[in-house]
Amino acid sequence: MRKLRNIIVLLIIAGSFWYFYGDAFTHSGISGVYDEIRYDLNRMRNNPTVNHTIDHINKEIDLLFKRMREETKVEPDPTIPESPELDEPTEQVFSIHNIELNDSRDMVEQHVGSHQRSSLNEYGVDWTAYHDHYHNFILVAYDENNLVAGLYTNQNLVTSTKGINFESSRSNILAELGEPLEYLRKGYVNYRLQDTEEYDMFRIHDDYVTIFYDLHQNNTVTGIQIIRGDLEEQKETYFADPSGQLKTGFEYQLFDITNAARVKHDLSILSWDERVRETAYKHSNDMAENNYFGHINLDGLSPFDRLTEDAISYRTAGENLAAGQISSVFAHEGLMNSLGHRENKLNDAFESLGIGVAFNEESQPYYTEKYLAE
Numbered sequence: 001m002r003k004l005r006n007i008i009v010l011l012i013i014a015g016s017f018w019y020f021y022g023d024a025f026t027h028s029g030i031s032g033v034y035d036e037i038r039y040d041l042n043r044m045r046n047n048p049t050v051n052h053t054i055d056h057i058n059k060e061i062d063l064l065f066k067r068m069r070e071e072t073k074v075e076p077d078p079t080i081p082e083s084p085e086l087d088e089p090t091e092q093v094f095s096i097h098n099i100e101l102n103d104s105r106d107m108v109e110q111h112v113g114s115h116q117r118s119s120l121n122e123y124g125v126d127w128t129a130y131h132d133h134y135h136n137f138i139l140v141a142y143d144e145n146n147l148v149a150g151l152y153t154n155q156n157l158v159t160s161t162k163g164i165n166f167e168s169s170r171s172n173i174l175a176e177l178g179e180p181l182e183y184l185r186k187g188y189v190n191y192r193l194q195d196t197e198e199y200d201m202f203r204i205h206d207d208y209v210t211i212f213y214d215l216h217q218n219n220t221v222t223g224i225q226i227i228r229g230d231l232e233e234q235k236e237t238y239f240a241d242p243s244g245q246l247k248t249g250f251e252y253q254l255f256d257i258t259n260a261a262r263v264k265h266d267l268s269i270l271s272w273d274e275r276v277r278e279t280a281y282k283h284s285n286d287m288a289e290n291n292y293f294g295h296i297n298l299d300g301l302s303p304f305d306r307l308t309e310d311a312i313s314y315r316t317a318g319e320n321l322a323a324g325q326i327s328s329v330f331a332h333e334g335l336m337n338s339l340g341h342r343e344n345k346l347n348d349a350f351e352s353l354g355i356g357v358a359f360n361e362e363s364q365p366y367y368t369e370k371y372l373a374e
Helices: 002-046 048-072 105-112 170-177 229-233 244-264 274-290 303-309 328-336 339-345
Strands: 094-096 117-120 126-132 135-142 148-153 158-160 183-186 189-192 199-204 207-214 220-227 316-323 352-359 365-373
Touching: 094 148, 094 220, 105 135, 117 244, 126 244, 135 244, 148 229, 170 199, 170 207, 207 229, 220 229, 220 328, 244 328, 244 339, 244 352, 244 365, 274 303, 274 352, 274 365, 303 316, 303 365, 316 328, 316 339, 328 339, 328 365, 339 365
Parallel strands: none
Antiparallel strands: 094 158, 117 126, 126 135, 135 148, 148 220, 183 189, 199 207, 207 220, 316 365, 352 365
């Protein structure tokens, strides 16, 4: 009987809360309700007869929401795989997950197991993704002989004969590798590489190594891409030729890389949302066709308006945009160095992600990431 009474009391309290704060919860979740309650209480502070009561209520609310957050927090998976023991490379300056350029596919898969996904990249070959629920995440590109021609990771799986790893800073990198490339030649055109210190590209022997830095973590290494010289040089243009396969490849690669980043930061994995993917694609395509870049489209619709227009309900949502980066790797690394976009990627309230990519007439890709919790 006592249990039934407690349930009835809780239902009455919940109903009262929903009446006053349902809209805040719908739009902003628990944190929105919390802020709304605190705001209402603070407005009443001018009445001295209730000050003592309000102080007590505030303390109880703090305790209540602390307990709610603890109860809804996703506990770490006890089956998280161990990090591999990493050895210094034997043939190259860098290795990723003990894999080096020109290793065979058989050797790779004996070491890391079967792949999770293959999708077309900007070099005209597939990025093949290997991971264990996004732990120990790597992308591998193979040539026609099934030899490794490209590697990428944004997790701490790098070893180097130069002592470089994910704890190395940009100054450490430059001291070990010297001056980075300023230009990348494609055909008869030299393309100037960015100078924002978010990444450096180096020519090491005949290969191209791009090291990405985390501007919010003391410019330490946050990702590395290694492309064999012949694979880079057979790519005659800066931007790849658009195709349906490349669109799909960029979308899934950006999704996988984002989840790998979340796992690195001890966050839950996002599920793929096909409905939201279509909403994201329509915005990317609109920007590409109409030559603009922004969260508000030319009809004045916000990211949330566009979700509503597509009959997609949500409790909380967020949107990231990128344009002009040559691949999903570069798009992701750039977004992680933009604080607002980084917060969306690493927001533990989100549950799903849909990504849409479109290309303009100059083959430049536009990326829209839409994050959701229902």
